[in-house]
């Protein structure tokens with residue numbers, strides 16, 4: 001392999017600007033796949049991804065391109081996920097590249113993730129090549145968008161290819177631009193091996209397939225390798241290149257190349273994204289920079305609606321974890337919901353994806369508790385505890401200081417909507433940092449905001465209040481002291497553990513009232529009056545009452561129609577099955593779900 005003919009690049013874009021569509025066109029153009037053979041959006045190869053139109057896992061593909069200069073180039077296209085939850089994976093994929101194609105929608109122009117991804121690419125010193133996509137749209141204005149790219153990002157853009165990925169217009173210009181402007185990789189094939197893991201995937205037959213970029217040295221079939229962060233050692237069973245329709249084994253991959261290896265690895269935890277692969281003989285002295293173990297930011301309890309399916313739930317989580325090093329879980333139990341698991345996620349999207357996959361792929365109906373961030377509590381005896389579950393919140397009398405995580409938030413919006421955005425940030429306890437005009441049509445606002453306020457519905461509310469024009473990006477920043485309280489929910493005087501939550505004192509009251517109302521609306525009348533209360537410590541802060549049932553079920557039938565009577569009794573029995581007893585009160589499972597649903 002001739003290093004000077006290799007080009008490693010990613011495509012970066014704001015969500016929906018056409019990254020996947022352009023990937024398809026590049027693959028098609030390189031003749032790697034017959035167009036009709038090509039399943040649409042090859043790089044997004046999970047059903048769920050396709051349905052949601054997002055890319056969850058990074059993948060790579062090698063293309064052979066016959067360029068205008070008569071030479072054949074090896075182009076490695078490394079796909080990056082498109083959501084803030086997966087920013088770390090994005091950064092590792094970018095670290096495996098020399099260049100990035102920046103796709104900008106010719107009608108939408110620059111949006112928050114356009115900038116966020118550009119900054120990331122710049123941090124990795126990538127050659128960034130702007131491409132203006134969707135020129136077929138009536139609202140397309142390539143000149144305006146090129147000017148935005150020059151004014152806001154400061155990249156030369158007048159010669160940027162103007163393309164329609166959808167219609168396949170001007171795709172060659174993108175490929176020529178890459179070959180001409182993205183530098184070839186460097187790295188000494190004879191040096192000790194250093195390969196960067198940018199993705200890995202579990203396969204039931206072959207074990208984990210590790211996706212890597214060789215930065216230094218050479219990876220050979222049969223050699224002993226060691227993961228420098230996890231310490232795990234293996235013998236390479238197979239290595240090769242990733243083609244659009246499958247894998248192509250080869251003997252070795254040299255510095256600059258992108259490919260895969262397998263080694264009967266049981267779990268992706270041993271080959272985490274960002275780790276460095278080196279040889280067991282002649283190992284590298286230092287790993288590649290930038291490794292960070294996956295870290296969960298949002299936690300919730302997951303239970304099956306049918307308690308007897310608990311083992312199936314464990315099985316589902318274990319299977320999903322084989323392929324997802326960032327998913328964590330441990331058993332927990334709740335008086336109200338029975339046995340379940342406390343699960344950690346990178347963010348809310350990650351959480352929704354996992355829940356959906358459990359329900360869909362494993363056919364389980366779930367109940368999930370309110371999501372929580374990790375709070376940092378210093379106790380009076382000086383110990384610090386991390387609390388991701390209201391259940392473990394220490395007695396207030398033993399708390400010296402409570403802290404909650406804050407995120408740096410960037411919002412980009414047309415100036416017209418700033419008047420809507422500012423109040424909604426204030427409502428969420430955000431601290432305003434600054435506001436900058438990027439040009440006359442766009443402002444960027446910076447806030448420091450509690451992570452807890454972002455994870456609920458911030459993104460959706462922001463979209464709604466700005467007609468979809470504003471975009472959001474955030475990253476975890478630091479822990480700051482906060483006036484936190486734990487709110488307990490009581491039914492007929494008994495605490496319902498699955499409903500308690502931790503919140504800032506100012507937010508605790510409205511949320512507690514709302515929960516009480518929801519409970520009242522969803523709990524069927526009992527034979528006796530049921531008080532629904534919220535309490536902080538021993539103090540009741542909100543109350544509703546579920547009135548007692550006035551007549552029994554059969555009273556309506558006046559002893560008349562016997563079949564109707566039977567039906568009613570049957571119905572009652574059916575209802576009973578799905579009831580959960582809480583001390584003296586029966587709650588239907590649906591009531592739980594209605595109450596726990598975020599709004």
Ligand code: GTP
Pocket residue numbers: 013014015016017018019020021022053054055082133134135136137163164165166167
């Ligand atoms: P994520 O994977 O969610 O980040 O999105 P993406 O950036 O990969 O965008 P994707 O390729 O899925 O395209 C988003 C939408 O834009 C799809 O409905 C595409 O059909 C459409 N689209 C992509 N390119 C073009 C184009 O050139 N013209 C028009 N009119 N639509 C396009």
